[in-house]
Amino acid sequence: MTKDNLDAVRRHARLTPGYAARVAAATDRLRRAADEHAPRIVQATSLSAEDMVVTDLVARHRLPIAVATLDTGTLHAETLAMVPRIEAHYGLAVERFAPPAEAVVAFITRHGERSMYESVAQRKACCALRKLGPLARMLDGRDAWVTGLRRGQSAARAEVTFEEADENGRAKLNPLADWSEADVWHYLGEHGVPYNSLHDRYFPSIGCAPCTRAVALGEDARAGRWWWEDESAKECGLHVAEASRLPRWRDAATSALAAADIDAEVPA
Numbered sequence: 001m002t003k004d005n006l007d008a009v010r011r012h013a014r015l016t017p018g019y020a021a022r023v024a025a026a027t028d029r030l031r032r033a034a035d036e037h038a039p040r041i042v043q044a045t046s047l048s049a050e051d052m053v054v055t056d057l058v059a060r061h062r063l064p065i066a067v068a069t070l071d072t073g074t075l076h077a078e079t080l081a082m083v084p085r086i087e088a089h090y091g092l093a094v095e096r097f098a099p100p101a102e103a104v105v106a107f108i109t110r111h112g113e114r115s116m117y118e119s120v121a122q123r124k125a126c127c128a129l130r131k132l133g134p135l136a137r138m139l140d141g142r143d144a145w146v147t148g149l150r151r152g153q154s155a156a157r158a159e160v161t162f163e164e165a166d167e168n169g170r171a172k173l174n175p176l177a178d179w180s181e182a183d184v185w186h187y188l189g190e191h192g193v194p195y196n197s198l199h200d201r202y203f204p205s206i207g208c209a210p211c212t213r214a215v216a217l218g219e220d221a222r223a224g225r226w227w228w229e230d231e232s233a234k235e236c237g238l239h240v241a242e243a244s245r246l247p248r249w250r251d252a253a254t255s256a257l258a259a260a261d262i263d264a265e266v267p268a
């Protein structure tokens, strides 16, 4: 079987029973979250398809929810290009949170540019520096954050709820938890929402360039993320499922940076 030349909308979009109700429910959840938490609520967008649905709902309904992303310094050009596209399309500002430049230089000097492939610990140290620290700064002073997590994305996300408390007690809202991939693409096509062109090239899940590849037909949506690791290790710490089972991400970030001898602070 060979890959087709269809764009991602034509490949994945399908109108299925209950779609309109799921859109209405997601909108209602976002509206209630904004009522409760604005101005201390932010959408943490990965700039991928699901997050574009959330950004479109926020913009379409003029909800007072900030939009912010992590600029890890290793994103694809296509992903970085989404920031000005979103800003031009919706007339809103996308906040960017990056790791401290001096800490990145120190990390690369000590460990090299490809240390993420050497061990899970090295990969997690890189994620701690480039993702968890900037996420902590994004969430600093905020009471709630919104993600595009869906249960159907992977086995590790099968239990995602619409609302949970993160390990620091903030409300974490996942308004698309019950959406299917077909819903996401139907919504993007229906509303002409801009999306990352890598999705057209068989990247269903998009992270940093060194750690993301296209998937083959029939592969799991997240098979292209950290593909050299065991399935059980495949999260970067941004979405800790249960604080009692997994290390708090702030603690994990702090210890990973300390282990790498990086002098960078992870705020509470």
Ligand code: SF4
Pocket: 072, 074, 116, 123, 124, 126, 127, 128, 130, 131, 207, 208, 209, 210, 211, 236
């Ligand atoms: S996903 Fe890869 S490049 Fe990005 S922060 Fe994690 S290890 Fe580093």
